[in-house]
Amino acid sequence: MTPGSSTADPHPIHEAEDPHLAKKKFLHDAAEHVRDTGHRAFVRKALGGYYASRDTQKARYRDWEQARDAASLAKWSAVNRLDELLPQFVVNFEANGGKVHWARTAEEARDIILGLLRAAKAKAVIKSKCMTSEEIHLNAAMEADGYGVVESDLGEFIQQLRGEPPYHFVFPCMHVRREEISDLFGKHLGTAPTDSPEELTMIARRHMRRLYIDADVGITGANFLVAETGQISITENEGNARLTAALPRMHISISGIEKVVANLDDLAVLLPMLATAGAGQPMTCYNTLYAGPRKPGECDGPEEMHLVLIDNQRTAILADPEQRDSLHCIRCGACLNVCPIFKNVGGFTYGTTYQGPIGSVITPHLRGLADWNHLSGASSLCGACTDACPVRIDIHHHLLHNRRNAAKTAPNRWEKLGHRLFVMVASRPWLFAAGGAAFRHTLWLMKKLRPPLLRDWLATRDLPAAPRASFRSQWRARS
Amino acid sequence: MRISLFIPCFVDQMTPRVGLAVARVLERLGHNCEFRPAQTCCGQPSFNAGYWDEARAVAIRAVEVFAGAEAVVGPSGSCVAMMRVFYPQLLTGTSHETAALDLASRTFEFGEFLVEKLGVTDVGARFPHKVTYHDGCHGLRELRIKEAPRKLLQAVKDLELVECDEPESCCGFGGLFSVKYPMISTAMAEVKAGSLARTECDYIVSSDPSCQLQLDGWLSRNGKQPRTIHLAEVLAGADA
Numbered sequence: 001m002t003p004g005s006s007t008a009d010p011h012p013i014h015e016a017e018d019p020h021l022a023k024k025k026f027l028h029d030a031a032e033h034v035r036d037t038g039h040r041a042f043v044r045k046a047l048g049g050y051y052a053s054r055d056t057q058k059a060r061y062r063d064w065e066q067a068r069d070a071a072s073l074a075k076w077s078a079v080n081r082l083d084e085l086l087p088q089f090v091v092n093f094e095a096n097g098g099k100v101h102w103a104r105t106a107e108e109a110r111d112i113i114l115g116l117l118r119a120a121k122a123k124a125v126i127k128s129k130c131m132t133s134e135e136i137h138l139n140a141a142m143e144a145d146g147y148g149v150v151e152s153d154l155g156e157f158i159q160q161l162r163g164e165p166p167y168h169f170v171f172p173c174m175h176v177r178r179e180e181i182s183d184l185f186g187k188h189l190g191t192a193p194t195d196s197p198e199e200l201t202m203i204a205r206r207h208m209r210r211l212y213i214d215a216d217v218g219i220t221g222a223n224f225l226v227a228e229t230g231q232i233s234i235t236e237n238e239g240n241a242r243l244t245a246a247l248p249r250m251h252i253s254i255s256g257i258e259k260v261v262a263n264l265d266d267l268a269v270l271l272p273m274l275a276t277a278g279a280g281q282p283m284t285c286y287n288t289l290y291a292g293p294r295k296p297g298e299c300d301g302p303e304e305m306h307l308v309l310i311d312n313q314r315t316a317i318l319a320d321p322e323q324r325d326s327l328h329c330i331r332c333g334a335c336l337n338v339c340p341i342f343k344n345v346g347g348f349t350y351g352t353t354y355q356g357p358i359g360s361v362i363t364p365h366l367r368g369l370a371d372w373n374h375l376s377g378a379s380s381l382c383g384a385c386t387d388a389c390p391v392r393i394d395i396h397h398h399l400l401h402n403r404r405n406a407a408k409t410a411p412n413r414w415e416k417l418g419h420r421l422f423v424m425v426a427s428r429p430w431l432f433a434a435g436g437a438a439f440r441h442t443l444w445l446m447k448k449l450r451p452p453l454l455r456d457w458l459a460t461r462d463l464p465a466a467p468r469a470s471f472r473s474q475w476r477a478r479s
Numbered sequence: 480m481r482i483s484l485f486i487p488c489f490v491d492q493m494t495p496r497v498g499l500a501v502a503r504v505l506e507r508l509g510h511n512c513e514f515r516p517a518q519t520c521c522g523q524p525s526f527n528a529g530y531w532d533e534a535r536a537v538a539i540r541a542v543e544v545f546a547g548a549e550a551v552v553g554p555s556g557s558c559v560a561m562m563r564v565f566y567p568q569l570l571t572g573t574s575h576e577t578a579a580l581d582l583a584s585r586t587f588e589f590g591e592f593l594v595e596k597l598g599v600t601d602v603g604a605r606f607p608h609k610v611t612y613h614d615g616c617h618g619l620r621e622l623r624i625k626e627a628p629r630k631l632l633q634a635v636k637d638l639e640l641v642e643c644d645e646p647e648s649c650c651g652f653g654g655l656f657s658v659k660y661p662m663i664s665t666a667m668a669e670v671k672a673g674s675l676a677r678t679e680c681d682y683i684v685s686s687d688p689s690c691q692l693q694l695d696g697w698l699s700r701n702g703k704q705p706r707t708i709h710l711a712e713v714l715a716g717a718d719a
Binding site for chain 2: 027030033034040044119276279340341343344345356376378379381383384386387400402403404405406407414416419422423425426427428429432433436437439440453454456457459460461462463464466467469470471472474475476478
């Protein structure tokens with residue numbers, strides 16, 4: 001499918017109900033959000049701690065820029081050899097006793113997973129953090145079919161209790177204050193108020209222990225798929241993914257096809273980069289390689305292990321050589337953390353599974369350029385994202401590429417006319433100078449008449465008075 | 480050296496003093512400046528809006544206008560980035576590709592030109608004020624200019640240079656972004672201007688008149704100090 005088309009999805013939860021309204025909703029929500037100065041300051045402060053620890057960890061690399069080169073190369077060589085590495089991974093994974101399922105679309109992925117739940121006669125499902133499950137709106141589909149679903153990642157659990165999607169795809173509840181979490185737990189779990197982060201964590205942990213044991217199926221994501229060994233690499237800070245994968249009878253992992261890497265050497269480059277760029281850690285606390293279900297004689301692990309490999313427009317990105325590197329993304333969230341747009345409009349305003357700069361690049365591919373190009377427009381193109389990306393995705397230039405593609409495939413008639421007119425004028429120096437002079441001499445009047453665009457500027461910002469003479473006329477007078 | 484001035488269209492119309500200051504500094508250093516009046520706009524507004532075919536026509540014109548210039552120097556990191564970084568991309572595969580690459584190799588941002596090309600840091604200016612420097616994103620990340628303006632400022636007599644707590648944050652201008660998404664643009668201005676103002680400096684020095692428009696616009700509307708000044712004006716010895 002081309003980036004211009006979108007897939008119909010019967011479970012469009014947490015997102016603009018009508019995709020054609022996505023831009024309208026974005027503009028509305030952005031305007032609302034920027035007024036909440038307290039929220040914006042809270043998020044900036046939270047990220048301040050991240051910057052400090054990230055910089056400390058980056059400084060421990062002998063050469064962070066070379067590490068970025070190595071990480072980028074590892075992903076580049078994998079993404080450009082998917083045809084070779086994916087089959088190699090599948091052979092090795094299935095030799096370990098796992099079963100691979102291919103899903104072209106979100107709907108196919110949901111059907112596969114619901115089919116597995118039915119076959120397992122499951123009642124309760126426990127999940128660890130998995131953004132692809134958000135992408136395919138899995139929870140809503142499972143709940144509609146009557147399964148009890150619990151998120152075991154603390155941040156995701158908090159968001160589930162709040163009835164909200166993740167605010168940030170790495171820090172799902174970064175916008176929630178500690179006292180709000182305490183109140184939330186009090187309301188849903190009946191616990192006493194506390195201000196201690198440790199105690200809040202223990203409350204969730206105590207609540208969760210029983211659920212791991214009761215669950216029939218554990219669903220996880222996948223950070224990397226190692227082709228040479230057929231292992232799934234999952235990285236986490238709470239140990240909840242280990243319990244999710246190991247305790248229930250069935251383990252289902254969900255992954256985009258772009259997560260495959262060639263070998264353990266490449267994984268060794270990517271894991272610390274993910275931890276440092278994503279959370280300012282030297283390594284994430286738990287890094288586990290899952291190599292198939294319980295084997296005869298082993299004392300623990302699931303009886304069955306399934307991996308659902310999702311395309312959902314990734315092959316369309318693969319077919320676009322210009323933006324193919326957006327498949328390098330390891331979902332570290334570093335680009336969100338440095339993005340002034342994200343920091344000022346907040347995670348929910350995007351209305352997408354993947355927020356921030358990388359989300360603005362890939363969402364038009366995943367869900368249609370015509371309806372989602374406004375995300376590429378909503379950027380000053382400052383490039384902080386590209387500098388932060390540990391795998392060197394050319395993020396902010398891809399926003400330009402999306403804008404160009406949209407101007408070609410779905411141009412705004414008035415905008416196009418405006419740019420044509422501008423070029424006509426800019427191609428004739430005398431007309432350009434005359435137009436400039438007219439602008440200069442009538443600026444005072446324009447400020448009173450407030451035509452569109454100028455009105456949008458003047459609503460919040462002043463404009464200086466125009467000088468009497470242009471540079472070109474002063475230069476002429478001087479020589 | 481004979482230097483061809485690249486005067487961005489809004490410098491031409493709104494802040495001609497910046498263009499004149501550039502010429503003053505370069506001439507004081509013994510160079511000749513020319514202004515080719517056939518120049519108009521670099522085409523960045525159309526390019527950034529996605530109208531590359533339209534922008535390409537303007538780019539080809541600019542490449543022709545500056546043909547044969549020994550060096551092209553402009554007082555805007557943003558417009559220079561358009562010419563140096565994006566023209567070669569825009570004109571890839573056309574008959575103008577070589578000329579675009581050639582122009583790119585001879586085009587410089589003003590402060591960068593002084594330090595990297597002419598090897599000058601002390602231009603003999605005096606500016607008895609406390610200032611902070613605002614990095615424009617195109618200069619910082621497309622052209623990789625970070626130290627040059629600071630070296631120049633540190634060499635100015637009686638000038639005190641301080642850093643703000645968000646030197647690399649965007650001011651939120653972003654061309655048409657500032658009027659298509661005015662609420663986000665304004666929120667960004669508020670954050671950046673706030674950080675710059677916290678230094679309690681007398682002036683915010685910038686190498687991008689477009690950032691100046693944004694920061695001054697917000698500071699003025701909100702009745703806050705200080706105001707911006709272009710690097711060229713500081714180096715030309717202006718003492719407002």
